[in-house]
Amino acid sequence: MMLSRPYALAGAAFLACVPLVLPSYYVSVATQILIFSVLTMSIDVLAGFTGRTPLCFGAIFGTSAYVVLYTFSVFGWPWPLAMICGVLGASLLALLFAALAVRTSGVYFLLLTLALGLIVWGICLRWTPVTGGENGLRTELRQSLGLSARGLYACVALVVGVVTFAMWRFVRSPFGLTLRGIKEGEGRMASLGYDVPLHLTIAFTAAGFFAGIAGVLYAVFNDFVSPSTVQLAQSVSGLLMAIVGGIGTLFGGFVGAFVIIALEQAVSSVTERWPMVLGLTFIAIMIFAPEGVIGKARLLLTKSHNIDPDGVGR
């Protein structure tokens, strides 16, 4: 943990330099990576720090995008208001999901959140007059903001920086410690007098809030949202990014999003069998580095410093 500050600063400096050197298409890929990093980290807040693995964050993320685009294009609200509504919508949805799901754990939590996510997907698909059904919603939000690829990247990077800092403070706060306590020993925390469901509800809502911010950014980035943004595959890919980066590492979100999106980009331009290559990569990661890229790196680092690897926080 001592080492994370220089790493974080180096990372931030690196991200700030990206648009200066990359051609415009790669800037938009980088933008996408940043947006998905936030989604991934929000999943990690739950999965890594409370031990509850959700399968509905694609739905929360997408709902935020739907709300932004709907309020902006149909109600004609100004964009800042539309964005606030997007984040609020996602947070409320997360609160509702939390109320329904936090008393379960393990595989039951996984399945319940999966079902809740599917409901959102079903609504987006079938409520055609509002959501545009299969065809989704389209706007010119990004065009009306007058943002170039580089301009958008700068804005997104700024927001992502602030949100990442907020999440980092959140999981390191006394409240975050309580969450870890719940993860390690739920019964013990309860007997110590902590209101476990309340803590989980707050954590879930906060994670939904962060995912909502990612959703807003995605809405601006694409100017478009359709049921494929809220579908199960989206939730799963977010979770996979979290796992690849390292569950419980928070900043692993950046690594996970980078690895998966970059791989997708690279492999899909070579072969149409790219989903297979991705699948094999996941299997390889699960076998050789089940703790994720960052988790593995930390493990190796602590080993070489002869420190007890139990202190890693896994």
Added chain:
Amino acid sequence: MTKLLTNRRAFLAGTAALAMPNIVRAQEARPIKIGLMAPLTGVVAAGGKEIVEGFQMYWEQNNMTVAGRKVEITVEDDASNPDTALQKARRLVEQGNVDFLFGNLLANTGLAVANYVKGTGTPYFIPVIAADDLTQRARIPNVIRVAGYSASQTSRPLADWAFKQGYRKIATVSQDYTFGHEQCGGFAQTFTELGGKITDQFWHPLNTADYSPYLGQLANAGVDAVFAMETGADASRFITQYASFGLKGRIPLLGCMNATDQSVIRTMSNEAEGIVTCAHFAEGSKEPVTVKFVAEYEKRYQKMPSIYGFSHYSGAMWVAEALAKIGAKVEDRDLFLKTVLATELVGSPLGKIVKLDSYGNPIYDLSIRKVEKRADGKLWNVPFETYPQVSQFWKYTPETYMKQPPYSRNFQGIKA
């Protein structure tokens, strides 16, 4: 860390080197770059492969050149997913610097890409994307439906034909999404305006495995005919179950063109025979050019062309004919788009001259076709009646037509 830095420097040098040839190439006649997007994975992957086949067949027959300029095609997989399609469109335009985009199959992928090119101005041709509004209420000047059709365009003549057969009561079965709403809407509106009655409209989700709830009701609905709007695997399931419920031969079955497209009926047998549909292309046509095209396609790919292969073959031809007129000066976008809009497609497998309306949608001589068995036992669509010069606006003026809302589950244009 130092190693990482040198790597990064090497990478930067590499990208700089990659950017260089663009500057050099701009002086000579560089090849025309086309970005073709097709769903090579995902739910409609089979159709996506035929898009690529049809498109490449045209260019290979023409030595990959137009008006003396080489053509370079980059194929990207949109994964049947609009988010991916958008990302691939970005890659083709911003990284690949393509001169124009082509393709996509599902309406939602096409709409996503169209929304993107609205901002970049890149010409985008959509021979399969049938979403009505793209060439109507939400027209984008640089999006043109070469060799394609708008969803409700082809179901209207079919309704007219059905009325002339003496059918007065018809029920519709349709997939519950925009493409289905539009095709059904065109049929229902025309049929009821003529004085017919739509007794029931059944909407079912995509990928319905069991049609018995609908078929049971259809059997007892006392209708003269059934109109089925089905695509892909849904179409083959519906047609099979329609026959096994004993409705085939009892209640005539009409369909949208996708229901009896080659992509569906090539794996079927008797159960699909006799279904009547309406389309611009019919692989069973006796026109010499059609016969020749079908034979060549079959020789090359061991199957008859589907709507996907045909559309992209003809779409490529349309754009090539336009490019030939302007000396392949694709860089002048305004001139290019204007020329495409003004170009009449002459040599296509349709055997007829086709022109575009001012909204970028073709006006066709539409054929009423019936599924029949070819001499070798394979099914194909044989045309037997023609509706000349049918535009996407049918018999209305564009202005009056576009005043009505787009078709949806709630608005089918039914005249009571």
